[in-house]
Amino acid sequence: MDYVLAANLPEALQLKRDTGFAVVAGGTDIFPAIENGIRYPGLLDVSRVGELAGAIQRRDDVWVIPAMSSWSALAAADLPPQFDAVKQAAVEIGGRQIQNTGTVAGNICNASPAADGVVALMALGARVTLAGTAGQRQMALADFVLGNRKTALKADELLLDVRVPAAHGDCASVFRKVGARRYLVISIAMCAISLELDGQGRIVHAGVAVGACGPRAVRVKALETRLKGMSLQALSAVEVQEDELSVLTPIDDVRASAAFRRAAAKTAVEEGLQDLAARMNHG
Numbered sequence: 001m002d003y004v005l006a007a008n009l010p011e012a013l014q015l016k017r018d019t020g021f022a023v024v025a026g027g028t029d030i031f032p033a034i035e036n037g038i039r040y041p042g043l044l045d046v047s048r049v050g051e052l053a054g055a056i057q058r059r060d061d062v063w064v065i066p067a068m069s070s071w072s073a074l075a076a077a078d079l080p081p082q083f084d085a086v087k088q089a090a091v092e093i094g095g096r097q098i099q100n101t102g103t104v105a106g107n108i109c110n111a112s113p114a115a116d117g118v119v120a121l122m123a124l125g126a127r128v129t130l131a132g133t134a135g136q137r138q139m140a141l142a143d144f145v146l147g148n149r150k151t152a153l154k155a156d157e158l159l160l161d162v163r164v165p166a167a168h169g170d171c172a173s174v175f176r177k178v179g180a181r182r183y184l185v186i187s188i189a190m191c192a193i194s195l196e197l198d199g200q201g202r203i204v205h206a207g208v209a210v211g212a213c214g215p216r217a218v219r220v221k222a223l224e225t226r227l228k229g230m231s232l233q234a235l236s237a238v239e240v241q242e243d244e245l246s247v248l249t250p251i252d253d254v255r256a257s258a259a260f261r262r263a264a265a266k267t268a269v270e271e272g273l274q275d276l277a278a279r280m281n282h283g
Contacts, residue, residue: 002042009051009158013133015044017156025052025068028094028102029110046158051131052105058166065162067105071117072096074104082124082166085173085192089120092177105159111145111216114187118145119211120175122219123192124164132157147215169204170197174275176268187212188256189264193272195227195235197280203230210265214249220269221247227273236277240266 006012016023021042024030046052052067056077075090093099093116107117126141133156144152173194179185194207206227211217222244250261
């Protein structure tokens with residue numbers, strides 16, 4: 001297999017366009033795929049591209065997470081309660097070695113329906129910055145992930161960073177995962193929820209995302225709309241309606257039936273809402 005090492009972003013973009021090689025940084029998704037029989041024309045190593053690295057920081061009203069941020073770095077970062085779901089998801093991604101090596105961009109661009117980090121960031125309304133030979137563009141993470149191992153990346157583009165709008169009111173988030181065991185498990189279903197309150201304790205923004213229940217993680221927009229304006233007291237008794245979960249398209253596989261996945265997702269969302277209601281009421 002051919003291998004090239006990019007020294008900077010312009011070189012990496014040119015090489016990606018000219019070679020079509022698979023991009024690798026931490027390698028925690030690429031190398032298992034190779035072991036499982038997936039063949040790539042070559043590997044483009046971007047681990048030394050400085051433009052993809054750096055500190056997680058707030059710039060004006062946006063939190064910027066560089067592409068090569070590790071999940072361990074995210075879990076340890078000094079971030080507001082808005083990011084609790086992301087931190088909870090970060091420690092669920094494989095074992096400690098994977099968390100130390102795997103990158104945020106790699107998890108997103110691998111586009112697994114069961115990617116813990118994607119669901120957590122999606123609930124926060126995250127956007128991705130894409131760098132290409134013709135310049136940069138941004139789009140919602142929910143639109144970037146198209147399906148299993150499918151994204152909106154063009155042939156000459158790399159994911160540069162992830163951007164999360166900073167919350168202005170009282171905000172908290174939660175991540176919940178259903179699996180066959182507690183650790184080192186691919187999800188049967190998962191969800192992340194983000195809520196922001198106004199000065200009267202009513203919800204002014206809600207983000208609800210569900211993963212492992214279709215070809216990609218999705219926002220549950222009907223439920224998000226219903227939650228807006230709701231008090232924390234009312235939130236603690238919310239029951240998710242079946243029609244609100246119509247965006248889910250779970251399948252039967254070796255881990256669970258479609259019916260179980262749907263039921264698990266419903267329960268996870270309801271328990272997550274109850275958790276947030278109790279936490280924010282005492283916050």
